[in-house]
Amino acid sequence: MSSGGIDYSKWDNLSVSDDSSAAGDDYNDDSYDDDQQYHEGDDIVSSLQQQSTVADNDASSTSGDYSPAEIALLKKGIAYEKEQDSNDDNDIDWLLVGPLKNIRVHPNDKSTSMYSSIIYTEDPNTYIPDRSEYIDDRVQKWGIEPPSSQEGGSSGDGLLDFMSRMMMSSSTSSMEYYKHNLENPELQFIDSLIERRSKYNNSDEITAAMKFTYVVRIELCECEKDVWRRVRVPSGIGLSIFHDQVICPVMGWARGYHGYAYEDPRDGTVIGPAKNSAYIDTMHVPMHYKKVMDDKGCPLAALLIKKGDIAYYNYDLGDGWMHRLVLEDIVAEEDSVTLMAGEGACPPEDSNGLDSKGCGAYADFLKAYKRNPKKMKMKEAVKEASRSINYSKPWAGGPPIPFKPLEFNIGYHRMLLTLMLAGPALKTKKGNFAMPDGKYKESMKGCDNCGNRLKPLSKCTGCRKVSYCSRECQLQAWKLHRSECKKHSDKKAKTKK
Numbered sequence: 001m002s003s004g005g006i007d008y009s010k011w012d013n014l015s016v017s018d019d020s021s022a023a024g025d026d027y028n029d030d031s032y033d034d035d036q037q038y039h040e041g042d043d044i045v046s047s048l049q050q051q052s053t054v055a056d057n058d059a060s061s062t063s064g065d066y067s068p069a070e071i072a073l074l075k076k077g078i079a080y081e082k083e084q085d086s087n088d089d090n091d092i093d094w095l096l097v098g099p100l101k102n103i104r105v106h107p108n109d110k111s112t113s114m115y116s117s118i119i120y121t122e123d124p125n126t127y128i129p130d131r132s133e134y135i136d137d138r139v140q141k142w143g144i145e146p147p148s149s150q151e152g153g154s155s156g157d158g159l160l161d162f163m164s165r166m167m168m169s170s171s172t173s174s175m176e177y178y179k180h181n182l183e184n185p186e187l188q189f190i191d192s193l194i195e196r197r198s199k200y201n202n203s204d205e206i207t208a209a210m211k212f213t214y215v216v217r218i219e220l221c222e223c224e225k226d227v228w229r230r231v232r233v234p235s236g237i238g239l240s241i242f243h244d245q246v247i248c249p250v251m252g253w254a255r256g257y258h259g260y261a262y263e264d265p266r267d268g269t270v271i272g273p274a275k276n277s278a279y280i281d282t283m284h285v286p287m288h289y290k291k292v293m294d295d296k297g298c299p300l301a302a303l304l305i306k307k308g309d310i311a312y313y314n315y316d317l318g319d320g321w322m323h324r325l326v327l328e329d330i331v332a333e334e335d336s337v338t339l340m341a342g343e344g345a346c347p348p349e350d351s352n353g354l355d356s357k358g359c360g361a362y363a364d365f366l367k368a369y370k371r372n373p374k375k376m377k378m379k380e381a382v383k384e385a386s387r388s389i390n391y392s393k394p395w396a397g398g399p400p401i402p403f404k405p406l407e408f409n410i411g412y413h414r415m416l417l418t419l420m421l422a423g424p425a426l427k428t429k430k431g432n433f434a435m436p437d438g439k440y441k442e443s444m445k446g447c448d449n450c451g452n453r454l455k456p457l458s459k460c461t462g463c464r465k466v467s468y469c470s471r472e473c474q475l476q477a478w479k480l481h482r483s484e485c486k487k488h489s490d491k492k493a494k495t496k497k
Contacts, residue, residue: 067093067095067107067108068107068108068109068110068112069095069105069106069107069108069109069110069112070095070107072110072112072113073095073097073105073112073120075113076113076117076120078097078120079097080095080096080097080101080105081095081096081101082094082095082096083095083096083104092106092107092180093107094106094107095107097119097120097185098119098120098121098122098123098124098189099121099122099123100123100125102188102192103119103120103185103188103189104182104185104188105185106176106177106180108176109176109177109184109185111174111184112185115184115185115186116144116145116186116189118143118144118145118189119144119185119186119188119189124189124192124193124196125192125196127143127193128143128267129143129267129268131265131266133146133147134147135147136265137265138265138312139264139265139266139267139268140263140265140268141268141270141288141289141290142190142193142267142268142269142270142289142290142291143267143268144186144189144190144268144290186290187290187291190290190291191291193267193269194291194293197267197269197293198293200302201297201298201299201302205305206299206301206302206305209235209301209305210234210235210236210299210301211235211236211334212234212235212301212330212331212332212334213232213233213234213235213330213331213332213333213334213335214232214233214234214235214300214301214304214327214329214330214331215230215231215232215327215328215329215330215331215340216230216231216232216233216300216304216325216326216327216328217229217230217324217325217326217328218230218231218247218250218251218313218323218324218325219323219324219326220321220322220323220324220344220347220359220362221312221322221323221324221359222359222360222362222363223344223359223362223363223366224324225343226343226344226363226366226406227343227344227345227346227347227362228342228343228344229250229251229339229341229342229413230328230339230340230341230342231246231250231337231338231339231340232331232335232336232337232338232340233246233300233337234300234334234335234336234337235299235300235301235304235330236299236300236301237299237300237337238295238296238297238298238299238300239262239271239295239298239299239300239302239303240273240295240296240298242300243260243295243313244256244420245337245417245420245421246337246417246420247313247315247323248420249413249416249417249419249420250339250342250413250416250417251315251323251346252345252346252390252413252416253315253321253346253349253390254349254389254390254393254394255420255450257349257389257390258279258281258315258316258317258318258319258349259272259273259277259279259280259281259282259316259317260272260273260279260313260314260315260316260317261285261288261289261292261313261314261317262295262303262311262312262313262314263311263312263313263314264303264311265310265311265312269293270289270291270292270293271292271293271294271295271298271303272285272292272293272294272295273292273294273295274291274292274293274294274295275294275296279317281316281317281318282317284317284318285317288314288317303325304325304327305327306327306330307327307328307329307330308326308327309326309327310324310325310326310327311324311325312324312325313325316349316350318357319350319351319357319358320357320358320359321347321358321359322358322359336421337417337421339410339413339414339417341410342408342410342413343408344366344405344406344407344408345403345404345405345406345407345408346390347362347385348384348385348386348388348390348391348403349388349389349390350388350389352384352385352387352388353365353380353381353382353383353384353385353387353388353403354381354385365381365405366405366406369381369382369405369406370406382403382404382405385403385405386400386401386402386403388403391403423449423450423476447467447468447469447470447473448466448467448468448473448477448481449468449469449473449474449476449477450469450473457469460474460481460485462485462486462488462489463484463485463487463488463489464488465484465485465488466481466485
């Protein structure tokens with residue numbers, strides 16, 4: 001039992017599992033029926049509309065003695081208490097649910113029946129999901145959804161879950177919580193889980209585990225044998241730094257380009273950049289995770305503590321590049337960060353050159369590429385992948401790097417790691433990159449010294465050819481840039497004459 005009051009010993013039996021799925025023989029399957037998918041979507045929309053209509057009819061047909069939320073709770077057999085908000089001018093009678101009666105439900109919340117039953121029946125201070133009910137014993141989404149609704153279910157179930165979530169988040173009842181500086185009942189429950197997990201992360205058990213060096217294998221799910229890295233890192237390294245200064249350079253992802261999230265399969269905790277995040281793809285958090293716990297101050301030892309432990313790292317919440325983190329060894333002495341080994345090229349950012357997005361698409365591509373790399377389709381895919389930002393515009397500067405799917409240049413990635421560790425960790429500021437058409441897009445331009453794509457950039461006043469995110473970066477780059485800057489400045493002066 002940890003000093004934080006959480007018994008994690010029930011989660012000790014964690015083993016490496018194979019998430020690989022057999023891909024079809026053909027890289028491009030043209031047999032997919034778009035019309036079928038379209039009509040399945042229509043059926044789901046119709047189903048949701050019917051559910052909403054039934055709920056509204058039930059509410060209107062009931063006497064005024066019960067609010068819509070009370071009706072839903074009574075139908076589900078859920079006990080509740082009323083608490084009048086004395087600070088509210090409208091004298092709202094909040095409904096208190098859960099074993100501790102600490103979850104507030106707005107009386108006009110018509111989404112009450114759509115929330116997870118866990119929040120009504122479990123105490124967040126003691127709740128531990130049953131891992132045996134989940135695929136590969138991997139609890140997801142805080143463990144408050146049944147396994148049938150987790151990722152990996154049927155496409156119809158996934159779409160229904162997505163649309164239900166969107167209807168819930170955009171409903172007028174959500175605005176009622178917002179008016180009172182509250183979140184919906186599910187997020188209230190998750191807040192309690194986050195508070196509990198924060199205590200565990202700061203417990204004596206985790207503090208003691210932060211004094212070692214870990215050997216961690218980072219492998220791309222569904223491509224485990226083809227794309228992986230092995231690193232030595234201090235167990236106390238912060239998760240935000242582990243992402244920015246270790247995973248990105250050793251894997252080959254672009255720095256400051258996409259968001260990320262760590263997943264703990266023991267209890268479904270999700271940890272990531274929760275505050276002031278400038279990553280545009282964090283818009284997917286409500287759909288994928290409901291909410292994330294902020295990773296600032298959270299050490300790697302809070303995710304991986306014993307040899308054989310596993311955690312997951314999701315890069316780019318839109319495309320979903322899922323990595324498995326395996327704690328292979330624990331070294332007693334403290335050591336610096338080292339890239340020990342690896343295989344395979346990093347996938348292209350934004351899934352450039354692939355038929356679809358994410359790990360499955362890349363696994364299909366690699367199988368097809370191994371069969372016939374000289375096929376015209378493969379050559380075109382490689383050419384397109386080479387245009388992705390992590391190959392065409394490396395954050396460390398320098399010329400474009402050709403995308404070679406089956407190769408891993410360990411010397412190059414060690415150089416990236418050294419440069420990354422020598423500089424400051426990337427700091428983000430809240431904001432999005434708005435485009436003229438109203439859509440959002442990740443910035444393709446970064447600091448010419450550190451590669452930061454999230455902070456405002458200022459051009460060199462001498463040559464106006466390079467940009468930096470801070471005075472510190474400009475000074476660091478000046479020794480190498482000085483001669484080039486003078487050359488451009490002299491050329492500009494001659495042109496004016």
